[in-house]
Every structure is written in structure tokens, then in C-alpha cells.
Amino acid sequence: MSTRLAAAVARSGLDEQALLKAATKEAYERVTVLLTTSYADFSPEQQRRIRALLDTAPAARRGKASKAAKAPKEDLPPRFWLPHSGATWSGRGRVPNAFLSWEGTVAHTEWKKTHPDQRFPSYPG
Structure with missing residues (x-):
């Protein structure tokens, strides 16, 4: 466990998994707000990269990376x-x-x- 994570766990009083779950939830909410409010402000290349990331992420999570690479x-x-x-x-x-x-x-x-x-x-x- 890194020292930053250990310090954050000690400060919060939560276990490591609960802290990571809370941080992930907060990050998801931030990304969602950013994309819904500012997507048009990204350049076309940035929008293409965002779409590519969003299209490949679910396939990789489910273990279907070989089909996505086809x-x-x-x-x-x-x-x-x-x-x-x-x-x-x-x-x-x-x-x-x-x-x-x-x-x-x-x-x-x-x-x-x-x-x-x-x-x-x-x-x-």
C-alpha cells in the first residue's frame, strides 16, 4: 500500500476498499459532469479519443478484448x-x-x- 493511500485510510477511518469505492464514485461523478457540460468544447480529435475510450472499455472489462481488437x-x-x-x-x-x-x-x-x-x-x- 502506498504511503498516500495509507495516510488517507488512517485519516478517514475507513478500510482501503471502502475508501477506493468512494473515490471511484466521486471520480465517476466528476467525469460525467465534465462530459455532459463540456463535450462540445473538446476538439474533434479529443472527442474521437473519448469515444474510442468509451467504446473499448466495456469490452475489455468483460474479457472480450480479442473481439474488440478484431x-x-x-x-x-x-x-x-x-x-x-x-x-x-x-x-x-x-x-x-x-x-x-x-x-x-x-x-x-x-x-x-x-x-x-x-x-x-x-x-x-
């Missing part, structure tokens, strides 16, 4: 598109509702006659 998901180029609406889909994940709704329409039936081996029109390019 690279962000890249946007995949579209593989399919619907010419009438311009809706696109990369072909990964769930099929978008626009594509599901298009299946079974007259336009889909006509297109399917000339493309029997494809489910959706390929993205041009």
Missing part, C-alpha cells in the same frame, strides 16, 4: 442487383427483403426464363 468488417462489393429498384446485395448473410419480394413477381418470372441457372441478376461491372 478488424472492422469490410464492405463487400455487390454481386447482385435489382434493375427496377437499384437494390444491391453482396451475396453474404441474409437475403434482403427487396430480393425476396422480387422473387415470384412477373418481372422475376420473365427474367428467370432467360437465366434459369441464376437466382438473382448479377451486378453489372
